[in-house]
Amino acid sequence: SSELTQDPAVSVALGQTVTITCQGDSLRGYYASWYQQQPGQAPTLLIYGNHNRPSEIPDRFSGSSSRNTASLTITGTQAEDEADYYCSSRDSTGDHVVFGGGTKLTVL
Amino acid sequence: QVQLRQWGAGLLRPSETLSLTCAVYGGSLSDYRWSWIRQPPGTGLEWLGEIKDNGSTNYNPSLKSRVTISVDTSKTQISLRLNSVTAADTAVYYCARAMLVAKHNWFDPWGQGTQVTVSS
Numbered sequence: 001s002s003e004l005t006q007d008p009a010v011s012v013a014l015g016q017t018v019t020i021t022c023q024g025d026s027l028r029g030y031y032a033s034w035y036q037q038q039p040g041q042a043p044t045l046l047i048y049g050n051h052n053r054p055s056e057i058p059d060r061f062s063g064s065s066s067r068n069t070a071s072l073t074i075t076g077t078q079a080e081d082e083a084d085y086y087c088s089s090r091d092s093t094g095d096h097v098v099f100g101g102g103t104k105l106t107v108l
Numbered sequence: 109q110v111q112l113r114q115w116g117a118g119l120l121r122p123s124e125t126l127s128l129t130c131a132v133y134g135g136s137l138s139d140y141r142w143s144w145i146r147q148p149p150g151t152g153l154e155w156l157g158e159i160k161d162n163g164s165t166n167y168n169p170s171l172k173s174r175v176t177i178s179v180d181t182s183k184t185q186i187s188l189r190l191n192s193v194t195a196a197d198t199a200v201y202y203c204a205r206a207m208l209v210a211k212h213n214w215f216d217p218w219g220q221g222t223q224v225t226v227s228s
Binding site: 029030031033035042045048049054086089090094095096097098099100101102 | 167168218
């Protein structure tokens with residue numbers, strides 16, 4: 001399969017922990033990356049290689065993976081974390097790239 | 109720090125050809141793949157294709173017959189052409205640098221995005 005599945009919407013209380021998941025067969029063979037998109041802006045890289053974080057990304061963002069599911073966890077969620085989140089990986093052939101449908105995170 | 113700046117026509121008629129250019133500042137094209145990604149209004153991201161620094165390409169199978177990605181190494185620019193556009197091609201188009209190492213693939217940085225609207 002070349003699809004990645006995400007929950008369309010997730011909510012979290014300010015300061016709490018939330019996990020956003022991404023499922024797909026390609027994740028059994030390829031690592032996931034995660035992107036944050038604020039309204040009207042281009043996406044920005046949050047996590048690559050399932051769990052690696054660029055130096056400029058706050059450490060409250062973390063990634064993990066198990067079998068066909070990749071997860072993005074935000075610990076101590078801030079108001080500015082309200083955004084859309086997308087996962088991505090190569091597809092099962094390795095020749096193409098797929099994105100999840102995106103998860104809209106609401107911070108209550 | 110590498111930056112991507114993109115430009116191109118923002119309003120097209122149906123059947124016309126979409127043409128966008130992405131310039132790379134502060135880095136070279138070598139050792140990376142360069143992708144185009146689009147986002148229709150209110151929806152998610154769709155990968156269109158990629159080009160390696162040697163000029164070889166991979167395209168989204170759903171668009172393969174209409175899309176062409178090319179590179180001008182002398183100008184450190186990447187271009188996108190999408191033929192025979194329809195209203196369904198209305199989207200914000202992004203260029204992005206892709207890193208593919210073993211089974212790791214990620215996009216960073218991204219261009220600022222170009223809104224393309226197809227309307228008669």
